[in-house]
Amino acid sequence: MAEADEKEPYRWGMVVDLDRCTGCEACVVACHAENNIRISGEREAAEGRAINWIRIERYWEGEYPNVKAKFMPVLCQHCGNAPCEPVCPVYASYHTPDGLNAQVYNRCIGVRYCGNNCPYVARQFNWFDPHWDAPLEEQLNPDVTVRQNGIMEKCTFCVQRIRKANEQADQEGRHIRDGEVQPACVQTCPTSALVFGNRNDPKSQVSVMARSDRGFRLLESLGTDPAVTYLKRLS
Amino acid sequence: MKIKRRTWIKAAAAAMAAAALPGCKPQAHKLVPYLLPDDEIVPGVADWYASTCDECSAGCGVLVRTMEGRAKKIEGNPDHPVNEGKLCARGQAAVQSLYHPDRLREPRQRNRKSSGAFEPITWQKAIGVIAEQLRSAHGRIVMISRPLSGTSRALLLEFMDMVGGRLYWYDPAADVPLRTALSLSFGHVGLPHYDLAGADYLVSFGTPFLEQWLSPVSYGVAFGRMRQGRPTVRGHFVHIEPRLSLTAASADRWIPIRPGTEGTLALGLGHLLMTEQSEHRSNHLRGSYEALFGGVDLKRIAIDTDVPTDELRRLAKECAGARHPLVIGGGAACSHTNATQSLMAINGLNALLANIGQPGGVRFYRSHALPNHGEDQTVPWLTERLAQALLGEFESGQPSVLLVNECNPVFSMPPAMHMDRLFARASFVASFGPLLDESASLADVVCPSHHWLEGWGDHVPDAAMAVETTSLRQPAVRPLYDSREFGDTVLELARAVRPGFLPVKSFAELVKHHWTSGFGGISLAEQEQQWISSLQQGGRWKDDAKPLSVTARRPPTRLDPASFMGDEQLYPLHLYPYPSMTMGHSGAHLPWLQELPDTLTTAMWGTWVEINPATAARYGIAQGDIVRIESSRGSIEAPAMLFPGIRPDVVAMPVGQGHTSYGRYATGRGVNPLQLAVPAFDHESGAFATGATRVQIEGTGRRGRLVLLQQPAVDASELIQVDPAKPIL
Numbered sequence A: 001m002a003e004a005d006e007k008e009p010y011r012w013g014m015v016v017d018l019d020r021c022t023g024c025e026a027c028v029v030a031c032h033a034e035n036n037i038r039i040s041g042e043r044e045a046a047e048g049r050a051i052n053w054i055r056i057e058r059y060w061e062g063e064y065p066n067v068k069a070k071f072m073p074v075l076c077q078h079c080g081n082a083p084c085e086p087v088c089p090v091y092a093s094y095h096t097p098d099g100l101n102a103q104v105y106n107r108c109i110g111v112r113y114c115g116n117n118c119p120y121v122a123r124q125f126n127w128f129d130p131h132w133d134a135p136l137e138e139q140l141n142p143d144v145t146v147r148q149n150g151i152m153e154k155c156t157f158c159v160q161r162i163r164k165a166n167e168q169a170d171q172e173g174r175h176i177r178d179g180e181v182q183p184a185c186v187q188t189c190p191t192s193a194l195v196f197g198n199r200n201d202p203k204s205q206v207s208v209m210a211r212s213d214r215g216f217r218l219l220e221s222l223g224t225d226p227a228v229t230y231l232k233r234l235s
Numbered sequence B: 001m002k003i004k005r006r007t008w009i010k011a012a013a014a015a016m017a018a019a020a021l022p023g024c025k026p027q028a029h030k031l032v033p034y035l036l037p038d039d040e041i042v043p044g045v046a047d048w049y050a051s052t053c054d055e056c057s058a059g060c061g062v063l064v065r066t067m068e069g070r071a072k073k074i075e076g077n078p079d080h081p082v083n084e085g086k087l088c089a090r091g092q093a094a095v096q097s098l099y100h101p102d103r104l105r106e107p108r109q110r111n112r113k114s115s116g117a118f119e120p121i122t123w124q125k126a127i128g129v130i131a132e133q134l135r136s137a138h139g140r141i142v143m144i145s146r147p148l149s150g151t152s153r154a155l156l157l158e159f160m161d162m163v164g165g166r167l168y169w170y171d172p173a174a175d176v177p178l179r180t181a182l183s184l185s186f187g188h189v190g191l192p193h194y195d196l197a198g199a200d201y202l203v204s205f206g207t208p209f210l211e212q213w214l215s216p217v218s219y220g221v222a223f224g225r226m227r228q229g230r231p232t233v234r235g236h237f238v239h240i241e242p243r244l245s246l247t248a249a250s251a252d253r254w255i256p257i258r259p260g261t262e263g264t265l266a267l268g269l270g271h272l273l274m275t276e277q278s279e280h281r282s283n284h285l286r287g288s289y290e291a292l293f294g295g296v297d298l299k300r301i302a303i304d305t306d307v308p309t310d311e312l313r314r315l316a317k318e319c320a321g322a323r324h325p326l327v328i329g330g331g332a333a334c335s336h337t338n339a340t341q342s343l344m345a346i347n348g349l350n351a352l353l354a355n356i357g358q359p360g361g362v363r364f365y366r367s368h369a370l371p372n373h374g375e376d377q378t379v380p381w382l383t384e385r386l387a388q389a390l391l392g393e394f395e396s397g398q399p400s401v402l403l404v405n406e407c408n409p410v411f412s413m414p415p416a417m418h419m420d421r422l423f424a425r426a427s428f429v430a431s432f433g434p435l436l437d438e439s440a441s442l443a444d445v446v447c448p449s450h451h452w453l454e455g456w457g458d459h460v461p462d463a464a465m466a467v468e469t470t471s472l473r474q475p476a477v478r479p480l481y482d483s484r485e486f487g488d489t490v491l492e493l494a495r496a497v498r499p500g501f502l503p504v505k506s507f508a509e510l511v512k513h514h515w516t517s518g519f520g521g522i523s524l525a526e527q528e529q530q531w532i533s534s535l536q537q538g539g540r541w542k543d544d545a546k547p548l549s550v551t552a553r554r555p556p557t558r559l560d561p562a563s564f565m566g567d568e569q570l571y572p573l574h575l576y577p578y579p580s581m582t583m584g585h586s587g588a589h590l591p592w593l594q595e596l597p598d599t600l601t602t603a604m605w606g607t608w609v610e611i612n613p614a615t616a617a618r619y620g621i622a623q624g625d626i627v628r629i630e631s632s633r634g635s636i637e638a639p640a641m642l643f644p645g646i647r648p649d650v651v652a653m654p655v656g657q658g659h660t661s662y663g664r665y666a667t668g669r670g671v672n673p674l675q676l677a678v679p680a681f682d683h684e685s686g687a688f689a690t691g692a693t694r695v696q697i698e699g700t701g702r703r704g705r706l707v708l709l710q711q712p713a714v715d716a717s718e719l720i721q722v723d724p725a726k727p728i729l
Helices: A002-007 A026-035 A042-046 A113-117 A159-171 A184-188 A205-210 B005-019 B026-030 B094-098 B123-136 B150-163 B176-186 B216-228 B262-275 B286-294 B298-305 B309-321 B339-352 B384-396 B419-425 B486-497 B507-517 B524-537 B613-619
Strands: A012-017 A055-061 A068-074 A093-095 A101-103 A194-198 A228-231 B047-052 B061-067 B070-076 B108-110 B118-120 B141-145 B165-169 B201-205 B236-240 B253-255 B325-329 B401-405 B428-431 B457-459 B467-473 B539-544 B573-579 B609-611 B625-631 B634-642 B650-655 B694-703
Touching (some): A026 A184, B047 B524, B070 B094, B150 B457, B201 B262, B236 B309, B262 B286, B262 B325, B286 B339, B298 B309, B309 B325, B384 B419, B457 B507, B613 B634, B613 B694
Parallel strands (some): B141 B401, B201 B325, B401 B428, B573 B650
Antiparallel strands (some): A012 A194, B108 B118, B457 B467, B467 B539, B573 B694
């Protein structure tokens, strides 16, 4: 887990600036498009089985007329001490050397212990096989596995993009440059509220921003050591 | 020398190699102009095409990732000045409109008199049938189209001129009162650039600029900058609207104003700026604005608007104290019978704050259109009042031929406008949309156009920008079905009516001709080079745009109070229909958008009615109860959503659902709140005052189903009650 991190060139992380986030949900659709997330349909959504790797949580504060709605994009926090990892009986949930909390779909046997143990409700279970009305399946991204019934799934920080950038950088004998890899959500975010990068590079934008005095992490007291830092909204 | 196709592609490849210099963005290496032939597609390797999103009129630049000839993902084009690499939810979902299972696959014809069912026909027959109608109805032709720009606009204007027809733009999200107010206030047709990024104090009168107002991605980008883009300044933002919209939720302060009094509040603000805060601004406009802002009674304003005078004073003080204050109005402020007057008062505030043409203010630029885009001709907007006149004309005089292009007035205009009757009365209706929507299903012939990912085109941003921008659209995938480029359909129709119309082979050639002749004076080879590099880049943006010096003309001398339809005793509440933040007026057919939770309610897949908890308690309505909402026009039912951010005298409903024909994901889902809307028009522009209807509500005693992302883990009724007074054992 976290001990090996210092020797690795990369430790991926994200910063979410809540003062910029407007809750427009472009990230949510971008994530669906990139990661072959199923269309659940009204019935499954009503049963709480719609799958979103990133969601916008909304909190009402106060009462009319002094009421505020605040929101926060929540995705897998890629915890350094991930509660989902030790409970997996088949090592489907594990930590990669570059700091990703990975899910190996073809190991997963669907016991859902990981989902149960995740304090961020980042993991979602496929209760049904996915279905796309033809020809909607033409859109599916060939770089990403389509998950079947009985599999737990979650945000990967768009690992397919990270791996591709890694290969490219290796071929050119260099490290991945800051900003070279962007998960789909970060890439599309109109207000640039989401920033992604290498936390092992102290000069990367994500490291600089994470040191902001507005920074906090979700449910930090649980000791999960999340890789996502939120910057507090100023109003 | 004759250039073969093969050589052509090689030339293009050479141009690509030349573009791939160090320092370019990684995508630029792979940007491919034109569709690749099959033998150059490598399985598993992505090809990228630069193009321009056509899901709304903003025209964001996109890069389309294709693999094996199929579009996989749409990304923002990082170099494009409109969206700077970013994209909204609708733009991201555009691949679903390309692969929509219910897209029309070939032209169809319907025999209105017999069965009424659509039968597939050939393109030749479709063109023949429509052309015959156009020939026999010369001078009695009406075309309603979504707003177009660039070459398709120029072509359509020329075509309508030739067949002797009238052309109207129609877009339910056009905010026609705002456009009318801008041209009255500033004498300039066209939208300005609101420089949010440079503003340090923003007052918004109802504008949903963080949802889908005019150019949502560019406003999103600018908003990010306004908040956190400058090292020492964080722009302050106040939003004024009866409902706490998604945009309002991002504001520092939300002012829940009484519906229809936006203009009144602007008067009060203007009055204070002129009287109490005048030392902060050099004000040569004082005299001309005296009539409007001078004699107002602040106490009266506080009562009318339900905004305390202290709040008004604070607004005025903050506005006057800011270095770059900016006031914008639209959306909710466009939905009343005094909308244009209100927006003119709001424009007047900018004039008083002396921010016209200034950084962080309201900036006007010359249109970015190329010389041959026909920009000198303006196309009228089809407002509801105009549509009513058109219907009267169709019903009394000789019926006309009706052409409808990619808009759905039968659904998106309030049902009280009886657009279905307009279609029924027309002697012949042809539709060019991709789906059999409510309007197309009333047509005689339907000619499906290509999806924008399959077609050519150029685009000029609706709102002028600081960088002169013209974008290009090129096919990223081969057409899936037997559809056609809309421009080619127009060309063919034109030639069937008058042989020899425009000496070009295809619409694509016309786009290229307009583009390359726009450069002027350079050699053919250079033009070719320019064309190819423009295609790779996704368009042309080079110089700073030419600013227009615009003077604020005399403001209106009066402001009428908004009128409301329905007796206040019988119908005590205001109905507030707003375009759904996830789907807008026209996105209900896309499953991703249906399943996208509305941020403030987290609701998906349906319609609901938002009620203030205090109002709900008074009516005995609980979350999820089916509520009947009734106006003098009829009633509809929807599940209740207790919504803390709404005035107690207002109920709000999202517009966009309630389709009877719009593909499998939208048809028969939810209700359309505009069914309740009683006709009332903005005096100046003629736009329907959607916020003018009064309603009453009552619980039906039935429970409905709200599909929510954020649900309580345990319903209160499932908890076991334990009485702490008694020992359990």
